[in-house]
Amino acid sequence: MDRIRLTRRILLLTLHVLLGILLTPLILVRRPGGGLQTNPRVTSWWHNRAADILGLGITVSGPKPHAPSLLVSNHVSWLDITVLGGLTNTAFLSKHEIRRWPVIGWLAAMSGTLFIRRGDGQAGAISDQIGRRLRQQGLLTLFPEGTTSDGQDVRPFFSRLFAAAIDTGTDVVPVALRYHIDGTHDPVAPYIDNQPITHNLLGLIRRERTAVHVVFGEAIRHAGHSRKQMAELSRAAIVEALRGPDQIPLAQRVAAPQRAMQAAP
Numbered sequence: 001m002d003r004i005r006l007t008r009r010i011l012l013l014t015l016h017v018l019l020g021i022l023l024t025p026l027i028l029v030r031r032p033g034g035g036l037q038t039n040p041r042v043t044s045w046w047h048n049r050a051a052d053i054l055g056l057g058i059t060v061s062g063p064k065p066h067a068p069s070l071l072v073s074n075h076v077s078w079l080d081i082t083v084l085g086g087l088t089n090t091a092f093l094s095k096h097e098i099r100r101w102p103v104i105g106w107l108a109a110m111s112g113t114l115f116i117r118r119g120d121g122q123a124g125a126i127s128d129q130i131g132r133r134l135r136q137q138g139l140l141t142l143f144p145e146g147t148t149s150d151g152q153d154v155r156p157f158f159s160r161l162f163a164a165a166i167d168t169g170t171d172v173v174p175v176a177l178r179y180h181i182d183g184t185h186d187p188v189a190p191y192i193d194n195q196p197i198t199h200n201l202l203g204l205i206r207r208e209r210t211a212v213h214v215v216f217g218e219a220i221r222h223a224g225h226s227r228k229q230m231a232e233l234s235r236a237a238i239v240e241a242l243r244g245p246d247q248i249p250l251a252q253r254v255a256a257p258q259r260a261m262q263a264a265p
Contacts, residue, residue, distance in 0.1 A: 002206055009205040012053045017103060020046055024110050032136040037112035040089035047086035055209045058083060062216035065173040067138025069219065070130075070165045072234045073175035074242070075143035076151040077191045077200075080177055083212055084141055085111075091133060093126075093142035093161070114140075130164035141175070144231060150190045151179055154239050159231035166222050166230065174217035174234040176241035181211065215241040 023046075028036045051058065056079070064087075065071055071090060073080060081092055091112035099105045099115045109115070114133065116126050133140050144157035165172050179189035188203045189210055204210055217237045220230060 005208070006202075006206055009053055009055070013050070013205070016046075016050055016053060017107075020107050021103065024107065028110070031112070036110075037091075038110050040112075043111045044086055044089055047082045050082050051086055054079070054082075054204060055207070056083065057209050057211045058087070058214065059211075060087065060214045060216070062214075063218065064088070065139065065175075065216055065219070068134055068168075068170050069139055069173045070134060070162075070170050071139065071141040071173045071175050072144050072157070072162075072238075073141060074151070074154045074177055074238050075145050075148045076177055076179055077148060077189050078197065079179075079189060079191075079204075079210070079212070080143070081108075083177065083214060084175065087214065088139055088141075090139040090141045093130065093140065127160070127163045127167070130161070131168045134164060134168050134170050144234070148190060148192050150185075150187075150192055151177070152185055154235055154242065157231040157235045159228040162227040162230040162234075166225070166227055169222055171219040171221055172230055172234055173219050174237035174241075176215040176217070176238045178213045178215075178242055179210065180213065186210070217241060 023042065024038055027039045027042045029039050030036055071084070071088070073084065081094075084090060085092070091114065092108070093114045093116060094108065096115045096117040098108060098113075101108075112133075114126070114129050130140060130142070142161055144159075144161050145155040146158055147155070149155055162172065164170070179186040188200075188207070189212070191197070191200050220233050220237070222230065225233070
C-alpha cells in the first residue's frame with residue numbers, strides 16, 4: 001500500500017509541477033507599480049492542490065489576515081510556503097538559494113517571491129523592496145528566524161526585516177505553524193540539518209497524512225514600536241501559540257473530492 005501511495009503521489013506531484021510550468025506564462029498579471037507575476041488566486045489554488053497531493057491536513061484558528069499586512073511566521077519546512085500560500089494570497093521573502101532550485105525557484109520568482117542574500121549588506125535594499133511590495137500587493141510573508149528549526153522552539157528574529165512595516169505604517173500579523181502527529185511533535189516534517197530535499201520529500205509522501213495547525217495571531221499595531229520591539233512582540237505571540245493549550249480549530253480545509261461533494265446540491 002505504501003508503494004502504491006508513493007508511486008501515485010510522485011506521479012501526481014510531477015504532473016502538478018508540469019502544469020505549473022505550462023500555466024505560468026498564461027496567467028501573468030501586472031502588479032500595481034509595474035512587474036509581472038502569476039495571478040495570486042491561481043497561485044493559491046496551485047498551493048492547495050499540492051497540499052492535497054502531499055496529504056496535508058491543515059487546521060486553522062485565529063482571524064484571517066487582511067491586506068495590508070506583513071505576516072511573520074516561524075519556519076519549520078519548505079511546506080510552510082505551500083500551507084500559507086494556499087490559505088492567503090501572499091507573496092514571500094525567501095533565501096536567495098531557493099532561486100537556484102530547478103523549476104521551483106523559477107515558479108517562486110514568477111509568483112512574486114522576493115529573494116535575499118544573507119550577509120550581502122542588502123538590508124536597506126531589501127527593506128525598500130519589502131516596503132514597495134506592501135504598498136503594491138498588501139500581503140507579504142517572511143520568516144524572521146532566517147532558517148528552519150525543528151518546530152519545537154522559535155529562534156530569535158532578525159529585527160531589520162521589520163523596518164519596512166514601520167516605514168509603510170503596516171501592521172504585523174504573527175503566524176504560528178505547528179506540525180504534529182495527534183498533537184505531539186512531528187519529527188519528519190521539519191526540513192533541517194542540511195537534509196537533502198528529496199529525502200525530506202520521500203519521508204512526507206510515504207505516509208498517509210501530514211498534519212499542521214496554523215494560528216493567525218492578532219495584528220500588532222506599528223505605532224509607537226521600534227523594529228526590535230515589533231520583532232520581540234511577534235516572536236512572543238508565536239511562542240505563546242506553540243506552547244499554550246491546544247487551539248480549537250475554527251476552520252478545516254478538506255481534501256478536494258470532499259469539497260466538491262459539499263458544493264454539490
